[in-house]
Amino acid sequence: xxxxxxxxxxxxxxxxxxxxxxxxxxxxxxxxxxxxxxxxxxxxxxxxxxxxxxxxxxxxxxxxxxxxxxxxxxxxxxxxxxxxxxxxxxxxxxxxxxxxxxxxxxxxxxxxxxxxxx
Amino acid sequence: xxxxxxxxxxxxxxxxxxxxxxxxxxxxxxxxxxxxxxxxxxxxxxxxxxxxxxxxxxxxxxxxxxxxxxxxxxxxxxxxxxxxxxxxxxxxxxxxxxxxxxxxxxxxx
Numbered sequence: 001x002x003x004x005x006x007x008x009x010x011x012x013x014x015x016x017x018x019x020x021x022x023x024x025x026x027x028x029x030x031x032x033x034x035x036x037x038x039x040x041x042x043x044x045x046x047x048x049x050x051x052x053x054x055x056x057x058x059x060x061x062x063x064x065x066x067x068x069x070x071x072x073x074x075x076x077x078x079x080x081x082x083x084x085x086x087x088x089x090x091x092x093x094x095x096x097x098x099x100x101x102x103x104x105x106x107x108x109x110x111x112x113x114x115x116x117x118x
Numbered sequence: 119x120x121x122x123x124x125x126x127x128x129x130x131x132x133x134x135x136x137x138x139x140x141x142x143x144x145x146x147x148x149x150x151x152x153x154x155x156x157x158x159x160x161x162x163x164x165x166x167x168x169x170x171x172x173x174x175x176x177x178x179x180x181x182x183x184x185x186x187x188x189x190x191x192x193x194x195x196x197x198x199x200x201x202x203x204x205x206x207x208x209x210x211x212x213x214x215x216x217x218x219x220x221x222x223x224x225x226x227x
Binding site for chain 2: 004033035040042043045058092107110
């Protein structure tokens with residue numbers, strides 16, 4: 001099973017460029033998440049989606065956009081790349097939480113996209 | 119806003135039992151406690167989850183006291199491959215998720 005697949009694994013962008021980080025899952029999970037992890041730090045939630053067509057902001061959404069047109073895919077877009085967005089980006093998915101809370105179901109993570117903005 | 123506090127780092131030796139404690143004083147009634155393991159250049163991997171008392175699976179045990187203001191992850195008989203960062207996670211209020219900085223566990227031979 002592939003689980004959660006993220007592409008690309010590495011990317012270098014120039015300031016002001018845009019790009020889309022791809023995320024796909026084959027577990028038929030309704031919930032999907034995007035996180036960023038800065039060096040030596042924990043993960044911070046950027047955006048999440050509870051199903052196709054529905055997205056919501058996390059802790060650090062500024063500078064990013066997401067869409068969820070299918071259950072399988074949850075791309076993250078950077079419109080105007082800035083040095084502060086240099087980070088490792090992780091996508092995750094989970095089954096629908098039983099009590100409607102994000103924290104009550106285990107999340108399955110991809111291996112990340114390492115992004116540098118120069 | 120729920121927040122977790124864990125030791126920054128811990129060292130142990132192969133074959134020992136390791137206990138990592140997480141403090142979460144503001145845990146909400148509906149919050150679950152989840153622990154993840156992360157190796158370098160990989161995404162976090164789910165270890166164990168619990169709500170109260172004790173939960174055990176094939177890799178770890180999770181102890182949660184009655185007041186739920188803390189939890190302890192117990193790794194029995196660790197090996198070198200258990201060297202990783204361990205994150206304690208509870209709900210972040212307003213249905214958000216808060217990852218702390220984690221505990222960097224270093225297993226020595």
